[in-house]
Amino acid sequence: MKPAPLAYCDPTTVDEAVAVLADAGDEAKLLAGGQSLMPLLNLRIVRPSVLVDLNRIEQLSEIDARETGGIRIGATVRQRTLELDATMRERLPLLVEAVRLVAHVPIRTRGTVGGSVAHADPAAEIPAVTLVLGATMHVLGPTGPRTIPATEFYLGPFTTGVDPSDLLVAVEFPPQPPGAGWAFLEIARLHGAFALVGVAALIHAGADGTLEDARLALCGVGGTPVEIEGLDELVRGQRPSASLIEHVARRVRETIEPFTDTQAGAGYRREVAGVLTARALHLAASRAGLEVAA
Amino acid sequence: MTVTPVDARPVRMLVNGDEVEAQVESRRLLADFLREDLELCGTHLGCEHGVCGACTILLDGEPARSCLLLAVQCDGAEIQTVEGLGRDGVLAPLQEAFREHHALQCGFCTPGFLMTASYVLSTTPGVPEERELREALAGNLCRCTGYHNIVDAVQDAARRRQQTSPQKEG
Numbered sequence: 451m452k453p454a455p456l457a458y459c460d461p462t463t464v465d466e467a468v469a470v471l472a473d474a475g476d477e478a479k480l481l482a483g484g485q486s487l488m489p490l491l492n493l494r495i496v497r498p499s500v501l502v503d504l505n506r507i508e509q510l511s512e513i514d515a516r517e518t519g520g521i522r523i524g525a526t527v528r529q530r531t532l533e534l535d536a537t538m539r540e541r542l543p544l545l546v547e548a549v550r551l552v553a554h555v556p557i558r559t560r561g562t563v564g565g566s567v568a569h570a571d572p573a574a575e576i577p578a579v580t581l582v583l584g585a586t587m588h589v590l591g592p593t594g595p596r597t598i599p600a601t602e603f604y605l606g607p608f609t610t611g612v613d614p615s616d617l618l619v620a621v622e623f624p625p626q627p628p629g630a631g632w633a634f635l636e637i638a639r640l641h642g643a644f645a646l647v648g649v650a651a652l653i654h655a656g657a658d659g660t661l662e663d664a665r666l667a668l669c670g671v672g673g674t675p676v677e678i679e680g681l682d683e684l685v686r687g688q689r690p691s692a693s694l695i696e697h698v699a700r701r702v703r704e705t706i707e708p709f710t711d712t713q714a715g716a717g718y719r720r721e722v723a724g725v726l727t728a729r730a731l732h733l734a735a736s737r738a739g740l741e742v743a744a
Numbered sequence: 745m746t747v748t749p750v751d752a753r754p755v756r757m758l759v760n761g762d763e764v765e766a767q768v769e770s771r772r773l774l775a776d777f778l779r780e781d782l783e784l785c786g787t788h789l790g791c792e793h794g795v796c797g798a799c800t801i802l803l804d805g806e807p808a809r810s811c812l813l814l815a816v817q818c819d820g821a822e823i824q825t826v827e828g829l830g831r832d833g834v835l836a837p838l839q840e841a842f843r844e845h846h847a848l849q850c851g852f853c854t855p856g857f858l859m860t861a862s863y864v865l866s867t868t869p870g871v872p873e874e875r876e877l878r879e880a881l882a883g884n885l886c887r888c889t890g891y892h893n894i895v896d897a898v899q900d901a902a903r904r905r906q907q908t909s910p911q912k913e914g
């Protein structure tokens with residue numbers, strides 16, 4: 451099918467974009483990469499009367515790599531740009547690994563980081579990474595700019611702290627701790643399809659080889675990406691071992707409340723979440739140069 | 745400055761090297777603009793929601809779904825479609841390879857595969873590994889060939905390109 455009639459504009463500044471949103475109210479939709487929104491328009495599941503294209507706002511397409519190691523990624527930075535960027539590969543390898551599992555190249559050439567985060571599909575990879583890395587969302591609304599930590603951002607399926615009158619301006623990632631190990635693993639029906647279950651893992655150890663922190667977030671197992679809390683206490687001061695990893699995997703299986711849909715049953719998702727957690731932690735440990743005791 | 749949303753707009757773009765100007769409705773998909781307004785029907789529409797890849801074109805040199813782009817968004821852009829691959833009735837080497845390897849049957853998916861594959865060839869030096877190539881083509885669906893011959897054709901085109909003095913075959 452084809453989109454219903456709509457009015458289009460392509461402002462060149464964020465202030466203009468927010469002003470159009472304020473004028474048009476609930477009738478307007480922001481258009482970033484269009485890889486989620488255009489299918490909804492074509493199928494007429496969504497029928498905005500005004501479309502505000504963000505692709506001509508230069509400020510939104512910038513990657514700002516700070517001296518301090520943190521990186522601020524403009525909302526319309528393409529997923530493909532990010533995956534090919536040398537600085538991103540070096541500083542945020544976990545994000546790059548996840549992005550490569552988002553759809554296919556001809557979709558990532560258009561799809562944006564901000565679009566994925568704002569769309570908040572419960573199965574999407576990038577939102578899970580924002581939780582694990584402790585990202586901050588920069589939002590511009592009718593009353594001015596504000597920030598929302600990733601942990602408070604995802605409110606439900608396709609629902610976030612970005613209101614219809616708001617624009618997500620950038621996603622800011624703090625530096626990944628030095629010597630950290632990371633992994634993003636998922637199971638999907640086909641390469642490039644949405645994950646049935648995905649796991650983002652980040653661990654880091656001190657100079658003595660004992661763990662200081664472990665963070666995990668999963669996608670595809672709830673209405674939002676799910677962070678597993680309290681792992682830092684569980685692992686701190688311990689050396690990575692198969693039994694510790696099994697312990698964490700059990701915690702994951704017990705914490706999540708997966709759903710059943712046409713793709714997979716809740717029980718299967720729970721099982722796979724445990725298996726992927728263990729694999730991701732093994733991989734993260736080896737990338738951190740840590741040996742996992744049997 | 746305020747911007748006013750409009751129902752239709754003039755656009756200018758370069759399509760297969762030709763300058764094109766037209767007034768388009770805002771809701772017009774790039775795919776429909778190409779097929780119906782420019783009568784370039786080589787770009788096929790299968791699913792119209794991004795899944796099948798039949799409508800893949802090159803937008804400023806990168807592959808993209810023309811069913812997920814509005815024509816108005818492409819003002820000032822450079823578009824390449826399957827019609828731009830060969831010229832004056834002569835097939836491009838990649839198209840020749842598809843024909844020789846029986847990489848198409850009904851041909852519905854072929855324009856999309858050709859555009860994705862031409863991007864792969866332009867960005868990969870040498871001959872892409874099978875695994876790598878299958879991943880690169882995974883966003884294009886084919887209901888007929890079973891993919892083997894498509895992979896063979898693209899690898900063969902890459903191999904021929906490598907030869908220093910390519911002899912034209914067929």
Ligand SMILES: Cc1cc2nc3c(=O)[nH]c(=O)nc-3n(C[C@@H](O)[C@H](O)[C@H](O)COP(=O)(O)OP(=O)(O)OC[C@H]3O[C@@H](n4cnc5c(N)ncnc54)[C@H](O)[C@@H]3O)c2cc1C
Nearest residue numbers: 482483484485486487553561562565566574618643644794
């Ligand atoms: C075949 C196919 C397979 C896919 N597979 C995956 C997958 O495996 N994993 C995955 O995560 N995604 C997948 N996607 C979706 C992914 O490609 C999209 O890029 C992403 O979900 C949305 O990003 P976008 O830039 O395309 O946003 P759009 O489609 O332009 O926008 C999506 C929504 O976010 C809003 N929005 C966008 N930008 C902003 C902003 N800056 N501020 C406020 N609101 C904003 C829009 O208004 C809209 O509601 C797939 C898509 C297709 C077509």
Ligand code: FES
Nearest residue numbers: 790791792797811
């Ligand atoms: S028609 Fe565009 S991807 Fe299927």
Ligand code: FES
Nearest residue numbers: 849851886887888
């Ligand atoms: S040749 Fe028929 S769909 Fe590919």
